[in-house]
Amino acid sequence: MTDYIVNSHRVGAVGEKLKINKFITEKVLAYLLKAGFITEASQAPTKSAKTEPKQELTEE
Amino acid sequence: MATTTSTYLSNPDVLINSTVSLRDQCSAASLVRTVEALESTAFGDVSRYYVGGFESNELTLTLYMSYSTSETYHTLAALVGTQFDVIVSPSAPATAGTYSASNPGFKLEDCYLASLPVINATMGELSTIDITIQGGKYSVDES
Numbered sequence: 479m480t481d482y483i484v485n486s487h488r489v490g491a492v493g494e495k496l497k498i499n500k501f502i503t504e505k506v507l508a509y510l511l512k513a514g515f516i517t518e519a520s521q522a523p524t525k526s527a528k529t530e531p532k533q534e535l536t537e538e
Numbered sequence: 539m540a541t542t543t544s545t546y547l548s549n550p551d552v553l554i555n556s557t558v559s560l561r562d563q564c565s566a567a568s569l570v571r572t573v574e575a576l577e578s579t580a581f582g583d584v585s586r587y588y589v590g591g592f593e594s595n596e597l598t599l600t601l602y603m604s605y606s607t608s609e610t611y612h613t614l615a616a617l618v619g620t621q622f623d624v625i626v627s628p629s630a631p632a633t634a635g636t637y638s639a640s641n642p643g644f645k646l647e648d649c650y651l652a653s654l655p656v657i658n659a660t661m662g663e664l665s666t667i668d669i670t671i672q673g674g675k676y677s678v679d680e681s
Contacts, residue, residue, distance in 0.1 A: 488559060
């Protein structure tokens with residue numbers, strides 16, 4: 479089962495997993511994804527994700 | 539003297555798709571349940587008679603417009619031209635989704651938003667929009 483990460487205070491604590499209850503139907507999930515309120519866990523950045531150092535562009 | 543009327547100050551709740559509350563952006567809500575009247579008067583009758591036809595419900599909301607993430611515009615933009623659910627209640631339930639006889643949740647299921655004013659700007663005023671949500675199956679949650 480896919481996990482979803484909350485992006486908006488309107489649907490829960492931001493950054494945490496969406497709590498699935500009887501109201502979270504397929505239709506509701508589709509809406510929340512479309513409106514950007516949640517993202518699939520696999521697509522959301524995690525706290526442990528390492529960031530690559532920025533490469534500065536230099537003109538030669 | 540009326541002692542059991544309802545005075546609305548800041549209590550009502552508007553819940554989109556059972557998850558997204560627009561309470562903090564809404565300043566007026568009016569849900570009217572209508573059952574279309576089909577005339578059934580026949581010869582011999584001396585009064586007009588009607589029977590119930592389709593339900594044709596309508597919810598109008600006045601909302602402050604905000605384009606910030608998760609606010610009015612982004613919440614509604616994804617609903618235009620789609621079917622969704624909405625619940626309006628006299629007060630926000632203490633526990634999400636839990637309503638009662640004294641705080642019923644008036645629900646429209648699979649209702650429809652045909653149009654959304656994307657900008658309504660007047661100099662010197664807070665921007666508000668009025669939307670009309672049509673149709674849907676009406677029910678009352680008092681459980």
